[in-house]
Ligand SMILES: Cc1ncc(C[n+]2csc(CCOP(=O)(O)OP(=O)(O)O)c2C)c(N)n1
């Protein structure tokens with residue numbers, strides 16, 4: 001009895017935050033022409049020809065998000081690599097309405113845009129984009145406020161685990177022991193002393209309808225999560241692990257492999273949360289040792305110095321963090337599953353799994 | 355309709371009748387009553403707006419930025435620390451040329467902590483690229499608020515309406531509240547050419563290289579200068595409709611042949627006007643009431659000061675190490691005018707100190723002496739240790 005009425009009350013509360021039903025705006029279909037690439041049915045919200053580094057995970061992740069989000073969107077973008085490489089005036093790589101204001105206010109600007117849409121009775125979905133610096137650190141307050149006030153905004157954090165735009169400085173998302181220009185390794189220090197902030201748990205504490213982590217290694221998974229978020233009324237949040245060849249110190253051709261290994265070793269678990277509860281995870285078919293991931297990147301090079309006893313110790317710390325994630329989210333799959341880290345690997349398999 | 359209203363209540367009603375589509379604000383004394391009154395109008399169903407109760411002034415400014423960029427009429431209000439917390443966004447709003455309106459309930463800036471009035475907040479952001487209007491009384495604050503929405507819309511520039519905290523915001527005065535239909539006739543629905551719209555995607559806030567930056571700043575400066583004419587014509591249109599003026603860019607009161615002038619802004623002007631009318635004065639004095647601080651009305655100022663032998667400029671804020679902002683700018687504007695007035699610059703009424711009527715004769719009495727350096731006119735140095743004087 002109590003349970004039912006509580007559920008009813010909660011449902012009412014959610015409805016209250018929602019918008020009055022309106023007829024969805026007709027999204028204009030992208031024009032087709034003979035050029036094969038251009039005639040792809042996908043919506044190219046982010047055009048090619050921008051100025052990201054080769055193999056930039058953030059650029060790839062954004063393209064995937066835009067393909068799934070479609071044309072009836074508008075974007076508030078925080079300061080960072082994505083803003084800089086897509087909009088060198090008078091050029092722009094965006095085919096959707098896009099605004100950059102500042103480093104720490106993408107969520108608040110998006111909240112304003114969404115309020116305007118609400119006031120005008122338009123259904124255009126507002127997206128906010130930020131790097132990990134703009135999300136985990138300086139923009140965190142405005143993000144929390146936007147989620148609490150229940151704006152109908154999808155916030156996407158492109159997590160490349162440092163301030164890349166300003167030259168690879170540590171953020172609260174930088175993994176433990178990673179070397180950055182403000183957490184360099186040296187005689188006295190083994191890279192970053194602190195742990196990567198568990199942002200998703202803090203987001204979960206806002207009890208928003210949907211939050212997820214994703215990785216550029218799993219494009220089909222990104223598309224599914226973005227579509228789900230787009231259909232969800234209310235605030236949603238997706239953090240996408242996006243390797244940065246420049247900042248992580250790996251070749252631009254192995255971005256996907258690096259991202260994949262981060263997921264397969266358990267350091268970057270792919271999970272989904274509804275109203276703060278974990279509702280889905282991507283099981284790991286065969287957990288890889290963390291060192292397989294670390295050794296691909298020069299930001300962890302100091303952890304492979306056999307003469308330094310601290311190196312092994314820090315590798316063990318990172319392994320313990322990965323193992324903890326695997327236990328916490330129950331990531332170890334019992335058997336081969338089309339939805340696990342191998343089954344969902346559409347990049348390696350060359351297409352989606354059905 | 356003429357009503358006795360607290361300043362903040364009057365502003366809330368005036369804002370409400372301008373039909374903002376999005377209001378975002380964060381409470382701070384002495385602006386609080388404005389937000390509270392707007393919230394009450396929303397709760398009572400009088401005002402239909404998206405009221406966004408943000409978690410900081412930084413977000414308040416960011417929300418109205420986003421709202422106006424997306425094509426909605428947007429408003430906020432703040433004071434003091436709130437204005438400074440917003441500072442980065444204020445520059446951004448004007449650089450993006452986004453038309454929004456903000457009330458600044460002027461208050462001193464900490465430290466030392468003071469909740470009372472001076473102009474340190476709006477002066478600190480004088481370079482943020484906003485139009486800045488100052489109000490003599492609550493009637494002017496109401497009228498300027500309505501005008502501000504029109505000016506913003508016509509110039510595509512943000513407008514800050516400054517009213518002295520407590521002195522105006524918390525004072526009950528009789529104001530003639532413009533009726534809804536009158537405001538509707540004066541202020542058409544919000545239209546913004548560059549609004550974000552999926553049917554016509556544009557990019558706002560791109561990265562600008564040295565090849566273009568100077569030109570873009572130039573055009574911002576030029577737009578500010580051109581806005582002076584709009585500010586004057588909007589005031590004239592308002593006067594045609596209501597019979598009330600706010601004083602365009604600046605106004606001159608008092609005997610035309612006076613060789614002594616006092617220049618001030620905000621509620622100080624009310625005090626000075628009353629002093630001019632009621633106190634016996636050794637010599638005729640005229641008041642130059644500076645309404646529009648940005649754009650700075652250089653030509654009008656030169657005209658208003660022509661023939662003056664002495665000009666006293668009163669600031670309600672200090673630029674430590676230099677003097678008063680307005681005083682310095684007046685000196686700069688009048689540099690080279692021949693024969694220019696002797697310019698005496700002072701700060702008064704800091705951190706809420708009352709400005710008494712007899713400050714005017716006291717100021718005029720100094721004119722017989724050589725021009726003194728800038729100082730806080732009403733500071734009692736006896737209260738300070740000798741080494742701090
Ligand atoms: C208030 C403020 N402080 C600092 C900066 C300088 N800044 C610009 S981008 C950036 C780092 C961006 O890092 P992140 O958000 O992780 O995005 P990325 O460039 O890595 O994609 C910094 C520190 C700024 N623009 N504004």
Ligand code: SF4
Pocket residue numbers: 051052053054055056057058059081085160164165243244245246247
């Ligand atoms: S520095 Fe890193 S995040 Fe920035 S564009 Fe290059 S690869 Fe992408």
